[in-house]
Amino acid sequence: MRKRISVPLLALVLASLLVWPLCVLAQSEAVPAFKQLDSLEARVQGCVTCHGQSGQGTNNGYYPRIAGKPAGYLYNQLVAFRDGTRRYPPMNYLVAYLPDPYLREIAEYFAKLQPPFAAREPVTAEPAVLARGQKLVNSGDTGKGVPACVACHGNTLTGMEPGIPGLAGVRSTYIVAQLTRWRVGERHATEPDCMKRVATRLSDSDIAAVAAWLGQQPPPQNPAPESSNLVRMPFACGSQR
Structure with a gap:
């Protein structure tokens, strides 16, 4: 004797069958938008949080201007932070697992930027x-x-x-x-x-x-x-x- 499927259960199954194609379609349409977020500009957000949106540095001096510096220099520093030969915990953690090509991309990105320089510091020295x-x-x-x-x-x-x-x-x-x-x-x-x-x-x-x-x-x-x-x-x- 066959078991009857309850009306609520049958409704749930049918709803799932209707929704599933819509979910697949929504995911396929979302992929291009996600890829747009996977840009170099998006990846360097961890850098600009401290060094400024264009790498111009900050007024307190602890986060220096990195924009426009030679790419080779920036790359060397990123490698040094990653490998621990230069120590500053926030930077060490930020780049700890990034491969060389990724670090080189970051270096070349900031080397090309030329934002305005900050105003000169007030004169305090004799x-x-x-x-x-x-x-x-x-x-x-x-x-x-x-x-x-x-x-x-x-x-x-x-x-x-x-x-x-x-x-x-x-x-x-x-x-x-x-x-x-x-x-x-x-x-x-x-x-x-x-x-x-x-x-x-x-x-x-x-x-x-x-x-x-x-x-x-x-x-x-x-x-x-x-x-x-x-x-x-x-x-x-x-x-x-």
């Missing part, structure tokens, strides 16, 4: 401090074996291809922090580590002077990094390989 900073940046200190910053970072401080970053538009607090970390051995670059050689020859007051003077400079008319020029560089530098 004239003598700014004068010392200007000398170190433009001429160096031969007595200490410190080359001029412009010898590597470019005459207008916009960096040098492929791996030397621009200093224009970077807040003084960030410059102080990074030079100090290099000097005490917390930050490293590919050997030969030319920045380590420079930073270990700078005193606290030298670092403060360089950072203060750089923070007062107007934005460059042409923000593009200079072409590679190994001849003019005072030291061999692993970042330029």
Whole structure:
């Protein structure tokens, strides 16, 4: 004797059969929209949360300008954060499982951006401090074996291809922090580590002077990094390989 299917159960089965094709159709139509979200602009949202929508950096100096920096430099930093040779927990976690091609895409994306530079910082340093900073940046200190910053970072401080970053538009607090970390051995670059050689020859007051003077400079008319020029560089530098 066959069992009767209750009316409510039969209604549920029929409704399911009617709804199923609609669900399949809705999913197939949603795929293109999802693919549009899977763009590089969407993927870098984790970066722009801290570094600004166009990589322009923030006023507090802890999140530097990354827009327009050489792609090779940005890629090297992302790899260093991923592999733990450069330590900053939020960045280490963010890129921990990203493969090299993905990191290179991110680097090339921000290298192409050229948003306006932030306004100059208010003058707080004494004239003598700014004068010392200007000398170190433009001429160096031969007595200490410190080359001029412009010898590597470019005459207008916009960096040098492929791996030397621009200093224009970077807040003084960030410059102080990074030079100090290099000097005490917390930050490293590919050997030969030319920045380590420079930073270990700078005193606290030298670092403060360089950072203060750089923070007062107007934005460059042409923000593009200079072409590679190994001849003019005072030291061999692993970042330029």
